[in-house]
Amino acid sequence: MNDVKFVLQKLRRLMDMARDADDDFERAAAYAASMRVLDDLRAESQGRESESFERLRWSLAAILGYDVTNDYDNSQHFVWALGAFDVIERLFCRS
Template sequence: MNNPKQSVEKIEELLKAARETNSLFAHAAAFAAITALVDKLDRYFKEKAVDADENVERLRSHSAAMLGYDITNGHSIKQHYVWALDAISGLNDALSRLRN
């Protein structure tokens, strides 16, 4: 992975854009792109920062639930969005620690 920071930023952009529409196609496209990016981030963090693993899994789970590709466990789309953003924040923190 050339730039994990760019991948994290792109995931955040995709989640925001998907949140602003109810289009099944847009959600499917965002889910596919996010899944590919999260898989790359997962491999990157397993090599560089194993402690980020929980946030990778949280991002994977909450983004899938938000986009309709996993169960919501009774939580709102908005709540899953907030949890996904929290996971992104944790990944950004891990990236900052790696740069220092």
């Protein structure tokens, strides 16, 4: 990965797309892209903050309909996703 900050910006945009997706195609595209980017970032993190990666993965998947919501609405999952993203962003920006 050449530019982690660039990838983090793209992931943040994918999070917005997940929140705003209107149809199955948009949800599938946001899911596939965000999971791929998360996998790449997780590999780059060398095992640090693995819980934050898992929280972000679960919340995005739940928002997009690819995981259970545990009876929480999308807005709550989005708040959790933002919190996890913030931890991940700080991990890379302080490295």
